[in-house]
Amino acid sequence: xxxxxxxxxxxxxxxxxxxxxxxxxxxxxxxxxxxxxxxxxxxxxxxxxxxxxxxxxxxxxxxxxxxxxxxxxxxxxxxxxxxxxxxxxxxxxxxxxxxxxxxxxxxxxxxxxxxxxxxxxxxxxxxxxxxxxxxxxxxxxxxxxxxxxxxxxxxxxxxxxxxxxxxxxxxxxxxxxxxxxxxxxxxxxxxxxxxxxxxxxxxxxxxxxxxxxxxxxxxxxxxxxxxxxxxxxxxxxxxxxxxxxxxxxxxxxxxxxxxxxxxxxxxxxxxxxxxxxxxxxxxxxxxxxxxxxxxxxxxxxxxxxxxxxxxxxxxxxxxxxxxxxxxxxxxxxxxxxxxxxxxxxxxxxxxxxxxxxxxxxxxxxxxxxxxxxxxxxxxxxxxxxxxxxxxxxxxxxxxxxxxxxxxxxxxxxxxxxxxxxxxx
RNA sequence: GGUGGGAUGGCCGAGCGGUUUAAGGCGGCGGUCUUGAAAACCGUUGAGCGAGAGCUCCGGGGGUUCGAAUCCCUCUCCCACCGCCA
Numbered sequence: 083x084x085x086x087x088x089x090x091x092x093x094x095x096x097x098x099x100x101x102x103x104x105x106x107x108x109x110x111x112x113x114x115x116x117x118x119x120x121x122x123x124x125x126x127x128x129x130x131x132x133x134x135x136x137x138x139x140x141x142x143x144x145x146x147x148x149x150x151x152x153x154x155x156x157x158x159x160x161x162x163x164x165x166x167x168x169x170x171x172x173x174x175x176x177x178x179x180x181x182x183x184x185x186x187x188x189x190x191x192x193x194x195x196x197x198x199x200x201x202x203x204x205x206x207x208x209x210x211x212x213x214x215x216x217x218x219x220x221x222x223x224x225x226x227x228x229x230x231x232x233x234x235x236x237x238x239x240x241x242x243x244x245x246x247x248x249x250x251x252x253x254x255x256x257x258x259x260x261x262x263x264x265x266x267x268x269x270x271x272x273x274x275x276x277x278x279x280x281x282x283x284x285x286x287x288x289x290x291x292x293x294x295x296x297x298x299x300x301x302x303x304x305x306x307x308x309x310x311x312x313x314x315x316x317x318x319x320x321x322x323x324x325x326x327x328x329x330x331x332x333x334x335x336x337x338x339x340x341x342x343x344x345x346x347x348x349x350x351x352x353x354x355x356x357x358x359x360x361x362x363x364x365x366x367x368x369x370x371x372x373x374x375x376x377x378x379x380x381x382x383x384x385x386x387x388x389x390x391x392x393x394x395x396x397x398x399x400x401x402x403x404x405x406x407x408x409x410x411x412x413x414x415x416x417x418x419x420x421x422x423x424x425x426x427x428x429x430x431x432x433x434x435x436x437x438x439x440x441x442x443x444x445x446x447x448x449x450x451x452x453x454x455x456x457x458x459x460x461x462x463x464x465x466x467x468x469x470x471x472x473x474x475x476x477x478x479x480x481x482x483x484x485x486x487x488x489x490x491x492x493x494x495x496x497x498x499x500x501x502x503x504x505x506x
Numbered sequence: 507g508g509u510g511g512g513a514u515g516g517c518c519g520a521g522c523g524g525u526u527u528a529a530g531g532c533g534g535c536g537g538u539c540u541u542g543a544a545a546a547c548c549g550u551u552g553a554g555c556g557a558g559a560g561c562u563c564c565g566g567g568g569g570u571u572c573g574a575a576u577c578c579c580u581c582u583c584c585c586a587c588c589g590c591c592a
Binding site: 120121124125127128129131132134135137138139140141142143145146151152154155156157158159161162326328453454455458 | 516524525534535536550551552553555556558559560561562571572573
């Protein structure tokens with residue numbers, strides 16, 4: 083959520099920055115109009131309440147002295163009715179303004195290139211090289227089918243298309259990777275391991291920005307009005323919702339493994355082969371709550387922490403800085419990490435590392451106090467995948483596949499996986 | 507799911523219709539004293555809106571009243587016991 087005071091004091095600047103994110107500026111004007119009306123009504127109501135408070139005190143004194151206060155009582159009662167009417171108006175306008183504010187996306191950071199679509203994204207880093215094969219590398223779905231470790235037809239029978247069924251060594255590989263990544267981030271990178279709820283309420287979904295605009299992308303359990311989480315970002319960022327943290331506690335780092343559920347409405351037929359785009363997947367997520375002045379440095383270290391996963395596994399990847407038009411609703415700046423999948427001959431996004439500045443903090447009520455007695459300030463929130471499992475496994479299968487159809491296990495996880503080669 | 511008891515400032519806890527602009531204690535911060543510290547004493551210490559005057563907030567929402575932390579209704583959550591279940 084944007085700061086209404088910022089919108090009020092710099093409307094043209096806000097409009098300009100939102101234009102880079104393809105937001106119609108009439109939305110901003112609508113909010114400014116409501117804001118003006120809101121403040122007028124509020125100050126009228128406040129004045130009348132002041133009068134009422136004074137009169138109530140007077141009445142109290144008169145009654146105490148045994149004098150007649152009925153005329154004053156009646157007069158005050160009428161005043162009270164007018165206040166009630168005003169407050170109903172006020173509440174409606176506040177609600178309308180709040181709902182409008184919730185639909186405005188975050189503004190891009192000044193370092194973000196302005197652009198309409200992913201064509202304007204910039205590759206800002208690259209690690210390793212595309213591996214060479216002396217045979218034709220297969221896509222992961224062929225490797226998985228051959229080894230009988232990936233069974234998409236049966237998963238479709240059970241749930242529908244877009245739901246994976248891992249078996250045998252692939253299921254084991256996923257479990258190994260989850261555990262290994264959690265250890266890496268918690269033991270070496272300083273993140274506190276968490277295991278959050280997989281279903282969350284509307285308030286949490288609104289706090290991180292999935293609601294109100296992306297409801298159709300989420301799975302909803304209607305009887306309880308709870309959503310299956312699309313990412314651990316939602317429960318984890320909301321851990322400290324409506325709290326004022328002690329400044330000395332910051333930065334707060336959390337890592338969580340959760341399954342993620344996404345309806346992927348409207349994306350059928352697009353990159354949906356195999357495990358590339360599924361409705362349910364596993365992910366290890368990194369979340370940071372930090373002081374505002376540190377958030378852009380924190381974004382860089384967050385990115386490094388996520389990259390470390392791919393480096394240790396020896397996977398070639400590149401880092402892409404998203405342009406303004408490609409940023410998600412809540413993000414001010416975002417890097418995507420894209421891992422190379424040689425069988426598909428494609429880079430696949432395995433992580434998005436974003437700085438949301440105070441956008442989510444305002445929605446979720448995430449504050450901190452610099453020192454005793456200081457005014458509460460909003461924290462900055464960040465998150466990034468560290469990393470998403472299906473595409474990571476795609477890259478592993480396709481990168482380390484061997485001519486006989488088996489797959490080598492990289493050194494980093496060989497010990498805990500318990501084998502050198504993935505067979506079936 | 508049933509019955510009963512709760513929800514007050516960072517924490518504990520009083521208040522049950524009008525100096526509550528929320529007592530008191532703990533904790534925090536500042537000061538006096540001290541070589542320094544502890545103890546003692548003094549002061550201070552919640553949030554939101556508003557340009558400001560000021561207004562609002564005692565779990566959420568609604569009601570009664572000139573006036574509600576206080577009375578009524580309702581919801582949520584917590585605790586206890588019972589039932590059901592992993």
